[in-house]
Amino acid sequence: MTEAFRDRIDIALTVNGEPVEARVPAGRHLIDFLRLDLGLTGAHASCEHGVCGACTIRVDGESVRGCLMLAAQADGADVWTVEGLSDTGAVRDLQQAFVERNALQCGFCTPGMLVAAEELLSRGTVPSRTEIREHLSGNYCRCTGYEAIVDAVEGVAIARAGKGAA
Amino acid sequence: MNIPFGNPDRPNSYIGKTVPRPNAGRLVEGRGRYVDDITLPRMTHVVFVRSPHAHARITGIDAAEALKAKGVLRVFTGADLARVCTPWVAVLAHLKGLKSPPQHAIAVDRATWVGEPVAAVVATSRAAAEDGAALVEVGYKLLPAVTDMRSALDDATPVLHDEMGENLAFRRLHEEGDVEAAMASAHKVVSARFRTARHTGVTPEPRSILADWNPAEGQLTVWHATQAPHMMQTVFAKHLDLPEGRVRVICTDVGGSYGIKVHVYPDEVAAVAIAKVMGRPVKFVADRLESFTTDIHARDHEIEARIAVDADGRILAFDVDDWTAIGAYSVYPRTSAIEGNQVVNLCGGPYDFAHYRARTSVVFQNKTPTCQYRAVGHPIAVAVTEGLVDMAAAELGMDPVEIRRRNLFPDDAYPVTSPAKMRFEGLSHHASLDKLIALMDYDALRADQAEARKRGIHRGIGIASFIELTNPSPFMYGIGGARISAQDGCTVRMDPDGSVVALSGVTEQGQGTEAMLSQIVAEGVGVTPDKVRVITGDTQVTPYGGGTWASRGAGIGGEAALQSALALKDSILEVAGAMLQAPKDALDIRAGQVVDSATGEPRMPLEELGRIVYFRGDTLPKGLPRELVQTRHFITSDYPFAFTNGVQASYLEVDTETGMVTLLKHWCVEDCGRIINPQLVDEQIRGGIVQGLGGALFEEIHYDADGQLLNGSMADYLVPMAAEMPDMVIGHVETPTKESLLGAKGAGEAGTAGAPAAVMNAINDALRPFGAQVTEMPFTPERILRALGKIDD
Secondary structure, three states: OOOOOOOEEEEEEEEOOEEEEEEEEOOOEHHHHHHHHOOOOOOOOOOOOOOOOOOEEEEOOEEEEOOOOEHHHHOOOEEEOHHHHHHOOOOHHHHHHHHHHOOOOOOOOHHHHHHHHHHHHOOOOOOOHHHHHHHHHHOOOOOOOOHHHHHHHHHHHHHHHHHHHO | OOOOOOOOOOOOOOOOOOOOOOOHHHHHOOOOOOHHHOOOOOOEEEEEEEOOOOOEEEEEEEOHHHHHOOOEEEEEEHHHHHOOOOOEOOOOOOOOOOOOOOEOOOOOOEEOOOOOEEEEEEEOOHHHHHHHHHOOEEEEEEOOOOOOHHHOOOOOOOOOOHHHOOOEEEEEEEEEOOHHHHHHHOOEEEEEEEEEOOEEOOOOOOOEEEEEEEOOOOEEEEEEOOOOHHHHHHHHHHHOOOOHHHEEEEOOOOOOOOOHHHOOOHHHHHHHHHHHHHOOOEEEEOOHHHHHHHOOEEOOEEEEEEEEEOOOOOEEEEEEEEEEEOOOOOOOOOOOOHHHHHHHHHOOOOEOOOEEEEEEEEEOOOOOOEOOOOOOOHHHHHHHHHHHHHHHHHHHOOOHHHHHHHHEOOOOOOOEEOOOOOEEOOOOHHHHHHHHHHHHOHHHHHHHHHHHHHOOOEEEEEEEEEEEEEOOOOOOOHHHOOOOOOOEEEEEEEOOOOOEEEEEOOOOOOOOHHHHHHHHHHHHHOOOHHHEEEEEOEOOOOOOOOOOOOOOHHHHHHHHHHHHHHHHHHHHHHHHHHHHOOOHHHEEEEOOEEEEOOOOOEEEEHHHHHHHHHHOHHHOOOOOOOOOEEEEEEOOOOOOOEEEEEEEEEEEEEOOOOOOEEEEEEEEEEEOEOOOOHHHHHHHHHHHHHHHHHHHHOOOOOEOOOOOEOOOOOOOOOOOOHHHOOOEEEEEOOOOOOOOOOOEOOOOOHHHHHHHHHHHHHHHHHHHHHOOOOOEOOOOHHHHHHHOOOOOO
16 A cells, blocks of 8 residues: 555535545445445445346435445535435335235345336336346345346336326 | 136136236335335444365464454354354255264354355445455365365365365265166167256346344344245244244345245354344345355256167166265255255156166265255256257157157056155156147157258257156155144134235245235135235235245145135135024125025125124124134145156257257146146246256366365356247146145246256257257257267367
């Protein structure tokens, strides 16, 4: 470790709509910052190499792997986790659809799955089942077999489109 | 002795209905509480230094540099932990001849697989512990590695554990009838060599444990991602020399288990031992590479098998020679011989035939230990059985459905004892097959297949019947000397507000245990399910039980819940009878009200009864029993296991240019006895199917000849993701077990048991015009192209 490389970085960002200032180790991943420093344990660290999607969060409007982004890179960013999205009701219909359709079993992948699904739904179109499956293919679920998740997302897409038209 | 739950108009009819899961709302908001979400004061983190070699003598461990690293508190070797933690030996008395050497929490002197812990570094943060672990210098002297199962017993192969004298862990031969004579007289004998790859569970939540030893109280508390908290309580107490009553194991939310989290892992025991030594909380959460190298593996089998049939397609005999390698140790306390044993028990399972020979040879090797994983042995036995049945049908020019109709045990044949000496209480193979054929519109699919073939598109239909072992009695483990409970208990109590709390020894890993229990208790007591709070996963609170494995949650835990709920209802009505001056038999409880049982007229809400019992007991007759709490325990006793049955079908397309398989659709009809919550059962089946499809098409742990693990990441070990998976049609036949009031068997293994065989048969159906056939899973594009002769290097 050379002196030229700072191992602590000061960052200022908003998380779930609230301002946060912190000094973080340069190597701290964003998911660890959220979980360990802010106590936002909704999103999970699972594969820690960007394949499983359990750590998926929203950063500046896009779904992002929390294990592949450093906390230092989030300086100035607008970060949302499942806790914030729940508090604001932003994904309430999706959450209800997941519960009604039993689109979760152990629930470990679900916070990341919801963020990824919401990104697809936020495009405002009604995606086909194939499009839903492809969009969610970065989110690993070992329990459900995916069909219930596809059903829930499809149902919300159709409901939102109907509401928009009316 | 079942209660008739069939009438949907009965009062409090929650059993058999889809009702919401009480814990799902919490989980979708990210309010779950998994082990890694818990932080305790003064908590430390442990990271393990793991062997990079498959087999090596440890010549020295130098921790000096590691101890200088920022945040590092202590470094433990195997010898350090051996002073506070006794080793274990994973054998069972009823698996005659099974042997395994003592295993330590951290390897002492010798490492026997890539990933075995050889030292532990404890630090104030996980990052600091990882940094420290990288600085521990371990000296190794390499030893020859045993890696090939078929040559493990050869004289030229080194013996892995000297004290064992050989590399054979277990061998069992089961013979019934005269197989050689049946083969000699048969119209056709078809043989094949099958292989099922090494798999692992890839639980979304890695193995996780947080241990807290409080020396002031003499109490150990362990938060643990486990399926069997009481079993772990017993294990920790025994090997750390603690009174069992001073060990509390809590499993809150568990992020997937599938059998992976029902075993004793050396690193987890080490974390607990370290907590006891340091007197501080210690957390261990496996990273993904550690998961691949140390979570148990399974299904690593090679099988030579034959089937004999007569000219009418009647099965005369099966002859199965199964080989499996279990890694360096048999896994404690369930042992690693069970999977091979299950192959012997389950091959040929759905069929009525006379002559059966099956042998399993279980050997040691320098790889990650294997043990029980979802549908233990089932996918192997089903693939062998159903693969051979399809091959025999093809040889006879007979339709795959027709050969099954001629050989499946008739639905009116039960009880039946199979050639493997399995006792079937009541199965429904023909009703299930008929339902499947109707659901999938078999004739239309055959027409579609033929039409597509004209266009050069190669589609295949595969059918796989299966049996599934659930509701294990003590004959599974207890008689072998393992302290693994086959009974389970439930305590149900009514509180002053008329709500009900149910405490159960079975656990929740996402199957919907809490929903299932709340429905049963609600119906049993006579309240709505939302009035029932279910508490599981805390050994200091719940009745002692086995936890959740072998699809026992509904069949064992559910029955205990029903019996305790009915007993509570009886207690409530006794009090109500005294209050209302009515005979107990004239009263009932419906939707939280004491009612007149004949007319349904409300007499008293439960909250009023609760108010009087708890606060105005002076107004009740002296000596009236007023315990609004009841406990019942249940164990199966008429049969060693319940068996369920089912049949699956796969429709898929094989690209003969690329070898790629596209799953078009999948069907499953199964019979798990009494269905408590249809939606939860369907989703258990779907999830299980997808796990089986993973084994059929993607999942394979690779080692090189030196025992190096080659694919220890999720980028390299492929699991099913949403895009590759088909939609699945699920149907049911309901044959309740007569062993319980409830009649529930299990549904957890069915999907995984049958899916790989259905896919194999469908691929081979598609390839049959080319004279090609695959029998080695997973069916990768390469293996399919080799079968087609398009790769031959």
